Amino acid sequence: MARTKIFISSVNEDGLKRLRREVFTELKELGHEPLMWEENLGPWLAHTDPVAKCLEAVEESDIFLLFIGNHGGTYYKDAQRTVTHMEFIKAYDKGKTILIFVDTTVKATFFGTIKKWLDDFLEQYINESHHHPSPEVIMAALKQNSNIPSHIDPYVWFLLHDLSIRNVYLDDLSLGVKIDWKEYFSDLLRRGSLLLPLQHSILENGRRLEQSEEAFRLLSELSLLAQASDKPNYDSILKAIMNKMSGGMIEHQYGQYMTEVIGSYKACIGATLYLKDNDKMKFVAKCADVVWNRSFRLDDQSSYVALTYNMNKDTVHYTQAKQMFYCCFKQGRYVLTLHFPSDSDWDNRKYMIYQESVNDAIMNKNPYLVETIKMLLGGMQP
Secondary structure, eight states, X not given: OOOOEEEEEEOOOHHHHHHHHHHHHHHHHTTOEEEOHHHHSOOOOTTSOHHHHHHHHHHHOSEEEEEEOSOOOOEETTTTEEHHHHHHHHHHHTTOEEEEEEEHHHHXXXXXXXXXXXXXXXXXXXXXHSSOOOHHHHHHHHHHXXXXXXXXXXXXXXXXXXXXXXXXXXXXXXXXXXOOHHHHHHHHHHTTOSOOOOOOOOOOOOHHHHHHHHHHHHHHHHHHHHHHOSSOOHHHHHHHHHHHOOOEEEEEEETTTEEEEEEEEOOOOEEEEEEEETTEEEEEEEESSOOOOSEEETTOTTOHHHHHHHHXXXXXXXXXXXXXXXXXXXXXXXXXXXXXXXXXXXXXXHHHHTHHHHHHHHHSSOHHHHHHHHHHHHHOOO
16 A cells, blocks of 8 residues: 655754654654655765755655744745745645644744734835845844844744745644654544545646747738738737737746746736837727727836836736736837736735746746747837
8 A cells, every 4th residue: 555655844953853753753653654854865966956856855745744943944045945945835836735833932922923023014115115025135124123032043934924824724833742643643644634645747748839839820820911901900910919828827936946836817818009109109909808098108107018118128017906917018119918817816915026927927938929929019010
């Protein structure tokens, strides 16, 4: 019978080492397959990245067990997360059963005072700077607050705040009180939480081939439209483009190590096209029932069309009231805007945190299509 793989994670601090060894031993006695750095992960060849290997082990596991004490662990600046935090994110993203135990004093302090302080700090920072602070900024602010216990690593508060946002249940951990792991996991088993390991396979789906075929079909359709008239049939062009722009998932990249699915967007429901004329962006055409203006002044900071033209950069904007992503392409004197509805989880705060990931997901889902569209815009004569 296949054994349940349980990944045991924590910072390598003295108070948790004994606990990790105990739970590892008891899980083996229960007939499961615990995975832990000190016991059966590694050693690997010298050129092997241990962080990447740990994340692979998390992905192969069925249950993720995390202990949180006073220390945050090794922080990777490129990923802007600690190894332990990345392990949790990997487990969360892959839908693993997650069990988290937090030192009772740390947990009480977080929910008693620090969570509210962090919520207020983030709200004020975003209101003033119009973007979300980096983890380094958040930890620096925590360090400067004399009311926050200095013996606890500021990253612990950052980690707990992330867990609270994700609504992950936090169990109590008292290092002086022995946990009956056999009883705990036996109860989980009775409730059906210990799942049999699943077989994982990677299927090659010819993604790049499908992308190039989509772009070729669009190019063929646009070529037929061009042959049918001496002047650009803007409405038909926009409709052809809109119908090729599907929805998808939005992933956030944590440095070189991993990605996490953070949301999604739906297929394009409309499009507008504007052309620069002196100091204005003048309306050219639209597709579907979308809101449009006859023109925007180039200095209109509220217009995504004007902003995109002035930035000279393709970008994705977001409006919370309409729950809509606006993907804006600039080519020559034209700005094309495609309207993608967001899923219900998105708001301004989430967009500010993951703006680069949103740009990458929508702009780069099919780079062949994007290049075809920009080539078309560059060749159109007003």
